Amino acid sequence: MSDLLGRLRGRGWRMTSQRRVVAEVLDGDHVHLTADEVHLRAAARLPEISRATVYNTLGELVALGEVLEVSTVGRAKRYDPNARNPHQHLVCSGCGTVRDVHPVGNAIGDLPEEERFGFAVGSVEMTYRGLCPACA
Amino acid sequence: MSDLLGRLRGRGWRMTSQRRVVAEVLDGDHVHLTADEVHLRAAARLPEISRATVYNTLGELVALGEVLEVSTVGRAKRYDPNARNPHQHLVCSGCGTVRDVHPVGNAIGDLPEEERFGFAVGSVEMTYRGLCPACA
DNA sequence: TTCTTGACTTGGACGAAGTCCATCGTAGGA
DNA sequence: TCCTACGATGGACTTCGTCCAAGTCAAGAA
Incomplete structure (x- = not known):
């Protein structure tokens, strides 16, 4: 995940404070947050961020192959930033x-x-x- | 699945027309229906059957180990009657x-x-x- | 066979997770 | 600095599932 922001910019992603915060929340090993948890943590840094934006951004990160969806625990999907390391x-x-x-x-x-x-x-x-x- | 009804009766299950229909719908190999699909097919035979009953019955079949929950496709859980054969x-x-x-x-x-x-x-x-x- | 009773069913309200959309705001190029 | 297309917003909506109070009925008792 480390240079995610750089890679995204390289792909022509428009960088906004919301996207930056979501990407920063999704950093580290063994991280498997639900969309709601991502929203909660993102809102701690950027209180106005909306749920829809978190869903949009997560969906884009998944489409770009930077984040994986995991549906093995509980009802809500979880997001795994460790996509570059098969596991x-x-x-x-x-x-x-x-x-x-x-x-x-x-x-x-x-x-x-x-x-x-x-x-x-x-x-x-x-x-x-x-x-x-x-x-x- | 074949003698599911017999096994259930043996376990003291009260046999009702609703439970019978749900069990019959869940019969066969490679069957992986959503709760909604089960309800649809059950209602074709027993029009008054309610959604809540289908959910209750599926939950009991899962608790009894007769049916497996599969959450790998789409949003809704799917129900797999092939529980006695590990796969x-x-x-x-x-x-x-x-x-x-x-x-x-x-x-x-x-x-x-x-x-x-x-x-x-x-x-x-x-x-x-x-x-x-x-x-x- | 009829009675009795507790387990089962019903439908509607509720809740969680996720999507959609019209409108507003702003990143980044000219 | 200004423009504009892309992104953010929030509220309505959909889907999937759970809960509950009231009514129904399977199956054992007499």
Whole structure:
């Protein structure tokens, strides 16, 4: 995420204070905020920012491939800024904490030809579930 | 799913026409309906059935372990009656079609100890994505 | 068979998450 | 500095799901 703002400017993104704040909120590892949480944190720095703007900006970041949508925890979508580093997710069944993890092996290769139904398989998303040390 | 009704009766479930119709709608392989679709199909056979009853019944079937919730496609949850046969999902990025698939290998074993953050990992859900023959 | 009762169903209100749109504001080039 | 097209705003709206009070009925008892 570090030079996200630079990359976005390079792509011709018009830089506004709202977009800057949203991008800054989405920084760090193991960050998986809901749109509402992003709005809350952004509003702490820029009180007038509207919900619609947060949704618009998140949608654009996803379209640009800078942020991933994760829908494995709870009802609301979560936004993962760690898009440039391929990874999977480990979720605590107790408290909902999410960690980025990196399994070894080739999960796509593990799907036999006769189980592909003629699909051109391009990716696989994995969600590991279990109890974190605090909840166990 | 075949003898679902018998199993439910065995567990002391009170059998009503509404529950019977919902269970019958959720029958077959590669079935992944939304609650709304279940309601639509159930109402074709039993016009007075209410949305709340469909949600209640689906929730109970999930609690009993007879049906799985799948949240990998679109906004609404989908209900998968194939709960007694462990499997993963293959989703078409074009039309949203979902197939049940059975990868080989041990995905849980593929998560290294140092990537587990002390979690007791119990299960893994995998979603393969690609284009189906019709969409390719 | 009829009675009884508690579990089940109903529909409408409610709530959370997300989208849409007309209008206003402003970043950044001329 | 001025213009203007792109972005922000906020309120209405949609979708998906939950809750609740009141009415209904499956299934065991007599």
